[in-house]
Amino acid sequence: MSGLLARYEQMIASGELQPDADQRLCAVRLDALQKELEAETTGGLLGQLFGRKQTRAQGVYMWGGVGRGKSMLMDLFHDTLNLETKRRAHFHAFMQEVHAEMREARKSVSGDPIPTVAERLGADIRCLAFDEMVVNNSADAMIMSRLFTQLIHEQDVTIVTTSNRPPRDLYKDGLNREHFLPFIDLIETELDVVGLNGPTDYRLDRIGGLATWHTPLGDAATDKVREAFFRLTDFAPEDAEHVPSEELKVGANRTLHVPKSLKGVGVFSFKRLCAEARGAPDYLAIAQHFHTVIIVGIPQMAPDMRNEAARFVTLIDALYEHRVKLFATAAASPDALYPSGDGSFEFERTASRLNEMQSDEYMALGHGSED
Template sequence: MKNMTAQHRVAWRSFPTGPVTAAYKRMVDAGEVRRDDAQVALAAKFDALHGSLTSLPPVPVPVRSDEPTEGSFKNSSPLLRLLARSLAHAQSSLRKKFHLWSFGPPPRGMYIHGPVGVGKSFLMDLFYASVSVPDDNSCCTNDSHKHINITKRRVHFHEFMLDVHHRIFVYKQEHPQGDAIPVIAQQLAQEAQLLCFDEFQVTDVADAMILKRLFSLLLDLNVVVVATSNRSPDALYEGGINRSLFLPFIEMLQHTFDIISMEDSSKDYRLENRADGQSYFWSNKKVHSDNNSKNNMQAQLEKIFGSTASGTEAEIIPVLFGRTVQVTRLNDRCAWFDFSELCYQPLGAADYISLCRRFPVIIMERVPQLDANHLNEARRFVTLIDACYESRTRLVLAAQVPLDELFVDFEAQVESSDGDEELIVNEKGGNSSSFATTMIRTKEGEYYEWSATGRIGVSLAQLSSANDLAFSFRRAASRLVEMGGNEWGRQ
């Protein structure tokens, strides 16, 4: 494992820099961002990865089922079988030598963890933008930074796991007894040889059980993975059900990725750009004399919403896996919900992503203060914020408390529950897959629901997702501030 810490007092280098540092320096010189030593150090590490991508081996092509192999000659004469073995050995040796001569080993991935707002995703996005396919005229330019001709994908980890679960679902429809993971890994590798994940976190048991196999196969297929997270690898899925089965993934992550810590960077740069006050409204419902404030807040929401198109009725928004979510108050650009409609119902990432794709503006009113008594609702709300943030959907909130009091800090005591349950995980399970529940079974044969943040009927203090939610609160509050800016949103 290469465990690194972004170092301070890093000066601009006098010799030519890589594309990530160059892009970062341009933004600093233009006054768009403030120079940060930890970010400069991280940019240099991205430059090194960028340079190593030039020798990235291609994705191995799977052997066709109709391609002749040694086994094809099992009923032939001994001489033919000997020739087939010799030919197969020679082909294998040539492929290995060609592979080593032409490419060398694939570069190590990067796992970057640290507090919210310190620039992890910002630097990853600069790196991602630097990896591009050259256009037809690029050979005639004097660009000092070499273009990398590989496929790529940048995705929020929630959305990636949603995609994986959907692929499993589709595969199992046609091959009920088949093994979907190798097939899906090959599909993903063919589609993108560079995968960049934002907000890597594991809170769902269905995700935890497939990550080790999936990532091992992706690495074998020469896929380079970069991930940002608020959690160190050791803290992933901490205290989760049957966590012992997840530990091999953590071990693999530590041995095959460069682990980069930005824990020493405590500055949340999102908070420097305060919200403009047009996306977050609040009025204390206990203060009966504040009717004018409530009426004014409602008027501002109506103004943001605009007019309802004549004849507009409830709309059914399609979601993956054949599911749907209903919107009763909407127009062509905006949907209006009560908090209970989206967060008290068993919804997940797939539902929120579908809503964000359909509407550039979402209004939610009657948002309560969120604490340890609203864990399931808070988890769904944080997932909604992440979906809006990733899609640049404007989220307008009408709450009962000010923004800095919306999330109440808490710490849950996490205790492992290894061995207490037998997992029943199928292709329809898991929060990331947006099905409401994954069902688990106790040794006594009783079934319980693994809900958005825990299992009904079991103390939430036993569940890792309680403390994961405390991490998520800080990220969500930071993102809401950024999302309140004047220029936030999409047309």
């Protein structure tokens, strides 16, 4: 098995990847960690025989914007790591497992269950690799510092993770964030923070050739947006039932359930977004949180659906102004979605924006407001 750096350079030479200085720096760092972990498997027994204490290899926190190649590098790292005691997990799924283990531990353990949980999770694992570390709720934030301190210091687990955010921006403005700050300190002390935040979004290559507006409604349209989701998130289609959901904070102590949420891609139904009582704060939260939104089931709106049409206008304004990529299944083309009724004249601007959002020029824009 060739190492990560050798495999990465082969992919550059074959034209599978484009040369990227920041990517290569990350590849070099991960390759060094790989060699260090593999060396332990051959030198560990000898070290024990002569009483030498092994030093835990320092992990890596790799952060950067959407489409910068973080998941690709993590794939290479895990696939080429010649180590049996390794595990790769999506961070959201791992935290669900943690909460399940804590519920089980409380049945038999008095006091703090976290050391027991960390011992169970860290058993026979030398390297734990995560995709997309993100913290969206106070329940996770409250336990992460203690849990990962146990995994790193007591179980000698080396952590490798990716994130869209630098450590100091994790759980930013979250509830009870002061309890989360020790975890940030732990990351910055125990993991090597490596930036991969250049301007090129390679994820666009994955959706090249895919249309974004699919009509009429039906299985064929659904299959197209489903394909876009899996291309954008690297999630295995055969594991579709386990795509994580999310409770998105939308202000005033309210949340919006996102049925499928992964790596900055959110999937919603038109009914959830526009048939329920929602307003600009909800849509702004979506536009700020997701770089790509998939909306399914957009109907052709009759005159008596003026409220739904008005909400849809506000939603599209927020997505457009934050340059969010939109994939949709709809009953009609944008120009025919709301042909008559109160506000139908104003809806023409929304139709124009929906058409523009399908263009290559719009799709190439980076996520964020124009200000």
